[in-house]
Amino acid sequence: xxxxxxxxxxxxxxSVYAPLAESIRRLIDVSIRTEAEPAAAAAAxxxxxxxxxxxxxxxxxxxxxxxxxxxxxxIAWGNAVVGVRNPLAPPLVVHHDADGLVWxxxxxxxxxxxxxxxxxxxxxxxxxxxxxxxxxxxxGRPAYTGxxxxxxxxxxxxxxxxxxxxxxxxxxxxxxFVVGHLAxxxxxxxxxxxxxxxxxxAPA
Amino acid sequence: xxxxxxxxxxxxxxSVYAPLAESIRRLIDVSIRTEAEPAAAAAAxxxxxxxxxxxxxxxxxxxxxxxxxxxxxxIAWGNAVVGVRNPLAPPLVVHHDADGLVWxxxxxxxxxxxxxxxxxxxxxxxxxxxxxxxxxxxxGRPAYTGxxxxxxxxxxxxxxxxxxxxxxxxxxxxxxFVVGHLAxxxxxxxxxxxxxxxxxxAPA
Numbered sequence: 001x002x003x004x005x006x007x008x009x010x011x012x013x014x015s016v017y018a019p020l021a022e023s024i025r026r027l028i029d030v031s032i033r034t035e036a037e038p039a040a041a042a043a044a045x046x047x048x049x050x051x052x053x054x055x056x057x058x059x060x061x062x063x064x065x066x067x068x069x070x071x072x073x074x075i076a077w078g079n080a081v082v083g084v085r086n087p088l089a090p091p092l093v094v095h096h097d098a099d100g101l102v103w104x105x106x107x108x109x110x111x112x113x114x115x116x117x118x119x120x121x122x123x124x125x126x127x128x129x130x131x132x133x134x135x136x137x138x139x140g141r142p143a144y145t146g147x148x149x150x151x152x153x154x155x156x157x158x159x160x161x162x163x164x165x166x167x168x169x170x171x172x173x174x175x176x177f178v179v180g181h182l183a184x185x186x187x188x189x190x191x192x193x194x195x196x197x198x199x200x201x202a203p204a
Numbered sequence: 205x206x207x208x209x210x211x212x213x214x215x216x217x218x219s220v221y222a223p224l225a226e227s228i229r230r231l232i233d234v235s236i237r238t239e240a241e242p243a244a245a246a247a248a249x250x251x252x253x254x255x256x257x258x259x260x261x262x263x264x265x266x267x268x269x270x271x272x273x274x275x276x277x278x279i280a281w282g283n284a285v286v287g288v289r290n291p292l293a294p295p296l297v298v299h300h301d302a303d304g305l306v307w308x309x310x311x312x313x314x315x316x317x318x319x320x321x322x323x324x325x326x327x328x329x330x331x332x333x334x335x336x337x338x339x340x341x342x343x344g345r346p347a348y349t350g351x352x353x354x355x356x357x358x359x360x361x362x363x364x365x366x367x368x369x370x371x372x373x374x375x376x377x378x379x380x381f382v383v384g385h386l387a388x389x390x391x392x393x394x395x396x397x398x399x400x401x402x403x404x405x406a407p408a
Contacts, residue, residue, distance in 0.1 A: 016245045023249050024228075024235055027256040028291045031228055032268055032282045034259040041220045044255040045227050051248040051255075052231040058244070059237040063314035063321055063362050078236045078317045080324040087232045088292050088315045110267035111292045113282045114334075117267055120284040121337070121349040122330030129326030130318075145325040149353045158267050 010070065013077065017085045024087035025111075032110045081130040092127065092164075094134045102135040102180075103165035108158055119156040121190075124182050127164050128192040135166040136176040136196035143176060143196035156182060156189040166192070174198045214274065217281065221289045228291035229315075236314045285334040296331065296368075298338045306339040306384075307369035312362055323360040325394075328386050331368050332396040339370040340380035340400035347380060347400035360386060360393040370396070378402045 027048070036044065064078030064085070077085040082092050090112075092104040104127075114120025129148055136143035156162065166180025175195055182190040231252070240248065268282030268289070281289040286296050294316075296308040308331075318324025333352055340347035360366065370384025379399055386394040 012242065016240075016242045020235055020245050020249050020252075023252045023256065024232060027252050027259070028228060028232075030256050030260040030263045031224055032287075032290055033263040033266070035262045035264060036220075036259050037262075038216065038220045040258055040262070041224050044258045045224050047251040047255040047258075048224075048227045048231050051251040052227065052234050054244055054248045054251075055231070055238040055240050056234040058239045058241075059234045060239060062237070063317045064236055066320050076317075078314055080316050080318060080327055083236075083317075086236055086315060086317075110282055111290060112284050113267045113280075113287075113290075114284060115346070115348065116270050120330070120334070121352070122333030123284055125329035125333055125352060125354075126324070126326030129329055130324070133325070142319070144319065144359075145354075145356045147353065147355050148325070148329060149351065150329075150349075151351050152349045155348075 013075075013084065017077070021083075021085050021087045021089075021091075028087060028111050029109050079130075081126060092130065094131060096134070100135070100167050101165060102131060102167065103163060104131055105161065105163045107161055110158065113158060115155060117158055119158055119162075121150075121152055124152070124156055124190045125150050125192075128166075128180060128182055128190060129194070131164040132166040132178040132180045132192055132194040133196055135168055135178050135180065136194075136198070138198065141198050143198050146175065146195040146197045148192065148194045151191040152189070153191065154189055157184060160184050166194075174200060217279075217288065221281070225287075225289050225291045225293075225295075232291060232315050233313050283334075285330060296334065298335060300338070304339070304371050305369060306335060306371065307367060308335055309365065309367045311365055314362065317362060319359060321362055323362055323366075325354075325356060328356070328360055328394045329354050329396075332370075332384060332386055332394060333398070335368040336370040336382040336384045336396055336398040337400055339372055339382050339384065340398075340402075342402065345402050347402050350379065350399040350401045352396065352398045355395040356393070357395065358393055361388060364388050378404060 066076050077083050083089045090106050094104045108119050112119050112123045164182045169177045169179050178194045180192045181188045270280050281287050287293045294310050298308045312323050316323050316327045368386045373381045373383050382398045384396045385392045
């Protein structure tokens with residue numbers, strides 16, 4: 001399916017595209033919070049439309065998918081949770097400890113709101129699905145979510161340091177049973193359990 | 205907590221802020237797919253930073269929360285799933301049928317990607333959490349997610365018409381047991397069950 005996956009130039013990713021996404025993240029945040037008058041909002045919008053037109057001239061059709069790195073690794077730069085090129089992604093940086101613990105620390109702002117002042121419960125689910133999946137992931141053998149169960153213990157506040165973590169509890173054949181949680185500085189806010197499936201063998 | 209919730213001018217929401225968010229959604233989409241050269245990306249980024257600076261001059265601190273409408277209703281314009289002012293939100297338009305069925309039809313593009321060409325499993329969870337919660341919601345009595353269980357039956361494709369729907373199966377005291385699913389034109393892709401909690405009485 002991905003015979004012709006384009007190769008990424010890591011220097012351009014870091015110097016050009018990641019800063020572009022970071023600028024758009026700032027724009028998203030202020031655009032939600034602004035009380036700009038109609039004329040000021042229209043002026044800003046004209047700049048945004050001009051930028052989109054410029055970038056659109058060289059936009060490939062369809063989503064980005066996985067790109068190969070020159071070192072043979074892959075990068076999911078458009079991913080909705082970790083994609084450094086995706087302005088929707090916070091983006092999470094996911095760490096893999098030697099003992100199997102997978103974790104990420106981050107803060108979520110106005111764009112992730114559900115109940116007033118709090119992270120949308122579905123955004124908690126989005127983050128936990130990704131971090132639990134990362135715990136189940138094996139090199140060259142991605143894991144797909146089979147089931148995911150979330151228990152919301154209390155609200156998760158916006159604009160406070162958060163931590164998501166997960167580890168594989170056990171495996172049975174192609175299934176990995178993963179447990180994890182989302183926590184703030186006062187403890188766990190959302191607990192998660194997931195069953196992730198490793199397809200037996202991906203086609204070459 | 206929300207004594208001084210600002211009142212929204214619906215005409216400005218429709219004429220100024222909703223189009224601004226829509227422009228930023230287009231920008232997000234092309235920014236992920238663009239293959240712009242460094243100079244072109246930098247030129248676009250300068251426009252984006254200028255727009256963010258303009259909007260930032262009148263940005264209130266902190267997230268938006270719920271705003272009151274002149275007709276006495278409320279609107280969650282910053283909400284991560286349905287907020288018309290939130291560029292991260294697709295945004296979903298949620299319909300409530302007389303028989304209790306709650307549903308929304310939408311299409312998700314490159315910004316919502318997980319596995320190549322497919323909706324991130326966590327984005328499916330995000331959408332389903334919201335639609336199941338909307339089914340549990342009662343006027344003036346919001347419902348909070350207690351537990352949410354998702355079963356992923358098959359991948360959900362990007363850029364195809366999708367439908368999420370839910371209804372309350374039964375209630376027990378403050379708990380509403382809700383079932384729903386996400387589907388494409390070939391049938392269900394993700395099944396969901398949730399228990400939503402109505403706080404007994406919100407403070408005036």
